[in-house]
Amino acid sequence: VMVEKQGFKHFMLKEIYEQPGVVRTCLEKYVDSTWQPGQATSPIRLNLAPELTANLENIQIMACGTSWHASLVGKHLLEQLAGIPTVVQYASEFRYAPSPMTANTLTIGVTQSGETADTLAALETEQQRRSQQPAHLQARLLGITNRPESSLARLVPAIIDTHAGIEIGVAATKTFMAQLMAFYFLAIEVAYQRKTVAPQRLGEIIDGLQQLPAQLEQVLESQERYVETLAHDFVETQDFIYIGRGINFPIALEGALKLKEISYIHAEGYPAGEMKHGPIALLDAKVPVVAIAMPGTVFEKVLSNAQEARARDARLIGVTPMNEQEAKETFDTLLPVPAVDEIISPLLTVVPLQLLSYHIAALRGLDVDQPRNLAKSVTVE
Numbered sequence: 001v002m003v004e005k006q007g008f009k010h011f012m013l014k015e016i017y018e019q020p021g022v023v024r025t026c027l028e029k030y031v032d033s034t035w036q037p038g039q040a041t042s043p044i045r046l047n048l049a050p051e052l053t054a055n056l057e058n059i060q061i062m063a064c065g066t067s068w069h070a071s072l073v074g075k076h077l078l079e080q081l082a083g084i085p086t087v088v089q090y091a092s093e094f095r096y097a098p099s100p101m102t103a104n105t106l107t108i109g110v111t112q113s114g115e116t117a118d119t120l121a122a123l124e125t126e127q128q129r130r131s132q133q134p135a136h137l138q139a140r141l142l143g144i145t146n147r148p149e150s151s152l153a154r155l156v157p158a159i160i161d162t163h164a165g166i167e168i169g170v171a172a173t174k175t176f177m178a179q180l181m182a183f184y185f186l187a188i189e190v191a192y193q194r195k196t197v198a199p200q201r202l203g204e205i206i207d208g209l210q211q212l213p214a215q216l217e218q219v220l221e222s223q224e225r226y227v228e229t230l231a232h233d234f235v236e237t238q239d240f241i242y243i244g245r246g247i248n249f250p251i252a253l254e255g256a257l258k259l260k261e262i263s264y265i266h267a268e269g270y271p272a273g274e275m276k277h278g279p280i281a282l283l284d285a286k287v288p289v290v291a292i293a294m295p296g297t298v299f300e301k302v303l304s305n306a307q308e309a310r311a312r313d314a315r316l317i318g319v320t321p322m323n324e325q326e327a328k329e330t331f332d333t334l335l336p337v338p339a340v341d342e343i344i345s346p347l348l349t350v351v352p353l354q355l356l357s358y359h360i361a362a363l364r365g366l367d368v369d370q371p372r373n374l375a376k377s378v379t380v381e
């Protein structure tokens with residue numbers, strides 16, 4: 001397939017802009033738009049065999065890189081909505097030190113390309129060691145991928161196709177968004193089956209997802225220019241810290257990874273509550289702190305962690321809703337996103353971070369789509 005930049009300076013920027021459309025496609029493919037709470041069928045249409053999710057006691061997810069970050073959001077959703085203990089493994093670690101086998105376990109391999117050697121090897125290891133086991137220990141494998149014709153799709157009996165379209169930029173953006181959508185759908189489906197969440201609440205979450213395409217468009221439209229200007233302040237910056245908590249902790253990791261990958265600026269993502277156990281020692285006026293502070297269970301906590309950073313003279317950038325007074329007073333700079341249900345928020349908070357990385361790297365004159373030392377898919381160990 002010939003993919004073109006369509007007037008965008010880089011594929012990465014084009015792909016960031018494709019995200020509202022990707023979310024729309026995912027919703028069309030996987031959500032029953034006429035579903036009402038109380039209806040006797042699932043709101044989600046993943047077409048998974050019932051054996052895959054029946055009597056589930058554990059879930060383990062194998063992935064690398066950005067897919068590993070999407071998996072951390074997935075863990076949060078699967079635990080908090082579906083009530084299933086879930087672990088996220090680095091595929092490169094699991095393959096040489098597999099955790100002890102647990103019963104009635106669903107193993108999910110997440111790989112955009114479907115070709116990452118470590119992820120495929122981890123899944124093969126799992127499949128092989130379980131093949132001789134009694135029924136409750138047999139492997140149940142599911143893949144989440146953007147390439148339904150990939151090696152992953154041949155290895156596992158079932159996949160969720162993320163339908164993001166080919167991604168050219170090495171730094172994953174729209175495929176991350178689509179992986180997140182897959183995890184929302186899976187968690188809602190399993191929560192529906194297990195009745196761990198009231199149908200009314202599932203309806204609210206689905207409504208929240210339906211609002212996303214328009215909200216993403218709004219974030220892109222309102223922030224693109226602003227972030228481009230803001231990026232000038234950080235062209236010479238050497239270190240960044242990203243903090244978040246709960247469902248937005250993985251977004252802090254992803255924001256930091258995006259910056260490292262394409263701008264070559266050192267960046268670390270931390271759960272905000274861990275700052276006091278080490279990383280706060282790094283802070284001074286030269287180290288900006290990007291905090292993801294969305295109203296919900298950990299809002300006040302993140303704000304107070306951000307204030308601790310301010311007390312060390314760090315410049316504070318907040319990804320936060322526009323209308324939050326305390327947040328406005330806490331942050332030097334705002335990257336506003338719509339005030340949404342906390343559980344939906346990662347799908348929005350990641351976008352300003354993608355734009356920030358993109359513009360810093362572009363201003364530094366770097367090869368955004370082909371960063372040094374990195375490959376789009378790593379098919380060797």
Ligand code: G6P
Pocket residue numbers: 064065066067110111112113114115116119170171172374375376377378
């Ligand atoms: C490479 C890419 C990353 C990607 C990772 C996992 O390192 O540069 O952007 O997140 O592989 O790729 P996958 O195709 O397995 O999702």
